[in-house]
Amino acid sequence: MVKTVVVIGGGAAGYFSAINIAEMAKDVEVVILEKTTKTLSKVKVSGGGRCNVTHACFVPKELSKFYPRGEKELLGPFHTFMTGDTIAWFSERGVELKMEEDGRMFPVSNSSQTIINCFQKEVDKHGIKVQLSTEVSQVQRKQDRFEVVTNKGKLQADYVVLAVGGNSKLKHYEWIAGLGHTIVNPIPSLFTFNLKNHTSNQLMGLALNANVRIVGTKYEEYGPVLFTHWGMSGPGILKLSAKAAQYLFDKSYQFKYEVEWIANGDEVVHSFRKPKASTQLSNTKIEGFPSRFWEYLLAKGKIDSKKRWADLNKAEIEKLIQLLSKDDYTANGKTTFKEEFVTSGGVQLKEVNMKTMESKLIPNLYFSGEVLNIDGYTGGFNFQAAWTGGFMVANAITELVKKA
Numbered sequence: 001m002v003k004t005v006v007v008i009g010g011g012a013a014g015y016f017s018a019i020n021i022a023e024m025a026k027d028v029e030v031v032i033l034e035k036t037t038k039t040l041s042k043v044k045v046s047g048g049g050r051c052n053v054t055h056a057c058f059v060p061k062e063l064s065k066f067y068p069r070g071e072k073e074l075l076g077p078f079h080t081f082m083t084g085d086t087i088a089w090f091s092e093r094g095v096e097l098k099m100e101e102d103g104r105m106f107p108v109s110n111s112s113q114t115i116i117n118c119f120q121k122e123v124d125k126h127g128i129k130v131q132l133s134t135e136v137s138q139v140q141r142k143q144d145r146f147e148v149v150t151n152k153g154k155l156q157a158d159y160v161v162l163a164v165g166g167n168s169k170l171k172h173y174e175w176i177a178g179l180g181h182t183i184v185n186p187i188p189s190l191f192t193f194n195l196k197n198h199t200s201n202q203l204m205g206l207a208l209n210a211n212v213r214i215v216g217t218k219y220e221e222y223g224p225v226l227f228t229h230w231g232m233s234g235p236g237i238l239k240l241s242a243k244a245a246q247y248l249f250d251k252s253y254q255f256k257y258e259v260e261w262i263a264n265g266d267e268v269v270h271s272f273r274k275p276k277a278s279t280q281l282s283n284t285k286i287e288g289f290p291s292r293f294w295e296y297l298l299a300k301g302k303i304d305s306k307k308r309w310a311d312l313n314k315a316e317i318e319k320l321i322q323l324l325s326k327d328d329y330t331a332n333g334k335t336t337f338k339e340e341f342v343t344s345g346g347v348q349l350k351e352v353n354m355k356t357m358e359s360k361l362i363p364n365l366y367f368s369g370e371v372l373n374i375d376g377y378t379g380g381f382n383f384q385a386a387w388t389g390g391f392m393v394a395n396a397i398t399e400l401v402k403k404a
């Protein structure tokens with residue numbers, strides 16, 4: 001008898017699972033259920049409309065380090081399907097990817113629609129049914145099959161793939177929790193730090209490499225920090241937001257942080273004092289500092305930029321060292337990073353067999369994508385987790401179908 005696979009969720013993970021199941025298992029009926037009127041909506045807007053499909057990192061252990069949640073658990077799956085496989089998978093279907101300087105990979109077309117078109121073509125080719133406006137409210141195990149309850153009626157399935165994505169509202173996971181699975185508190189990850197009406201807002205658009213530390217914690221990150229008109233963003237801040245997601249949530253996003261703009265700030269300051277004794281501070285070039293940033297720091301420290309180095313008093317020297325090494329800020333909230341944001345939390349990984357992505361509690365129930373407690377930094381890692389998970393699910397279901 002032909003087996004039926006119901007994939008719940010028409011996003012990246014749902015489509016990748018469904019297509020690979022249909023292609024590899026062959027004699028199966030695959031149905032995707034999507035609660036909204038459109039599938040692949042996040043793929044469409046991803047990477048600013050260009051879809052950052054994956055990241056050019058080709059060593060499983062290195063790749064897994066880009067996941068603050070899931071690092072250990074993804075290592076095994078990455079040995080089965082990772083970046084190189086993603087590039088090959090799309091290439092075999094006519095979609096070439098290109099790499100940017102920072103390692104992010106996009107379709108050569110620079111359009112997320114290319115990815116969507118590729119998926120649509122595959123769905124049509126394999127006769128996968130896509131049911132829109134079909135919201136699942138319950139999945140029940142009935143003998144050795146499933147009954148999937150939706151707003152449009154009930155469906156029977158031999159295998160169910162849960163690919164409903166992440167969401168920072170617990171309600172989203174209620175019926176999954178009803179299956180007996182533990183949900184790790186879902187909270188936002190990948191966000192920027194707000195500094196409303198701060199003098200740094202005038203530096204909007206300026207980016208510097210810096211080390212950012214959250215005061216009173218072990219959380220710190222080195223990377224590009226971008227000034228915006230509402231606070232700070234850039235890869236360094238986003239990565240830090242992911243690492244410290246739970247801590248910052250607990251603090252209601254009101255927290256102190258320090259920025260080290262240059263290493264060994266004290267040495268740098270002292271190195272200027274004698275050789276540049278008669279030079280005005282404003283005429284001093286500090287490597288990597290645009291002059292407006294240097295002026296901003298001096299103004300923040302209430303140090304007259306017209307002063308000569310020789311005329312700085314002890315307190316001003318100390319202030320300068322502090323501004324370079326421990327420039328302090330108080331964040332008052334967060335802002336969603338429009339290019340990419342994800343949910344930290346979701347189905348607890350201990351309850352999932354990471355070799356197959358099957359539930360350890362309910363046989364023939366699988367998980368794929370952001371619904372799991374897996375999330376990555378910005379840069380194509382979140383889609384890579386969806387492709388890897390989707391492939392693992394397809395592999396596992398194919399083996400069972402072939403044995404049946």
Ligand SMILES: Cc1cc2nc3c(=O)[nH]c(=O)nc-3n(C[C@H](O)[C@H](O)[C@H](O)COP(=O)(O)OP(=O)(O)OC[C@H]3O[C@@H](n4cnc5c(N)ncnc54)[C@H](O)[C@@H]3O)c2cc1C
Pocket residue numbers: 008009010011012013014033034035036038039040041042043045046047048051052053054134135136137163164165166338339340341342368369370371379380381382383384386
């Ligand atoms: C603006 C933005 C840009 C991003 N850009 C990138 C990027 O460039 N690169 C990258 O790697 N990552 C990016 N991400 C993250 C990436 O989009 C997600 O990690 C990825 O889409 C997760 O895929 P998913 O299929 O698990 O979930 P989703 O894409 O969220 O899909 C889940 C689907 O399930 C449906 N659903 C939910 N509940 C039900 C239900 N009860 N019944 C039926 N259907 C249901 C939802 O409507 C949705 O269509 C971005 C995220 C955002 C928000």
